[in-house]
Amino acid sequence: MKWFALIVSILWLAGCAANERVAPTLTAVPIASLPIPLPTRSLERTPLGRTPTRVVTNPINTATPIKPASSLTPATQAHLTATATLRECPPQPAPTEVKTQAAAQHFEHGLMFWLQERDEIWVLIASPLADQFYWRVLPNLWAEGQPESDLKLQPPLERFQPVRGFGYAWRLGGGSYGSQRADLGWALNEEIGFSTTLIYYPQGFYSPDCTWMPKSGVYELTDEQGAVYQFVGAGGLARIVTSNQ
16 A cells, blocks of 8 residues: 555645646847858868968858949930931922913802913812812813803803813813812802912921922912912912902
8 A cells, every 4th residue: 555655645746746747938149149150161181381261161252243224315316316327308399380372260259270391270169268278179170162152051141151171161170079169159250260379388397318308389379450360289278378459
């Protein structure tokens, strides 16, 4: 019985010791205190009287120097290069003048010009704006031997039916245009011939290699009454810029 009591006492003491054990406490180590690996150096054995040679086994990389940035961007450099290679282009083409025989006829809603040098009929349809017109260019399709007018058409009092080239364009049209009668109405007088100068003012621009790139220019002529007309574009708008009326 004494041995049994002794064994029980020992087991009881061992259990108490286990319960009194405390969990280990973790202590934070500052980062700064951690050892930093330094380049290791080794000394080669050299004979007496000679300076030992130091050998670096893991040298620290040397930073690559940064080149200073260029103050010119690629776009700026390209612009300077293009500017340096631009050629000096010649002056804009000068206006041209052509003297020609012409005819004019006024209508209820516009007028017509015939220009001998171009053999064209320029039709001006009145617009809502004063002294401004819609301009159409028709070829002169009338020729000798064709009827000068349509005898079936009888104009009202103090009105006239246009004849010959004007009459053909008025009744039948020409080119991409049809009859001009509905837009012009009846003529207010008979056609009148006169001499004039047709002036052309070129419009356009030069390309970088100095090639002239033409655009629709401006025509100008003076009619039989001294009024000056300007025509813009290849069949677009026309206007009276000066008038003696």
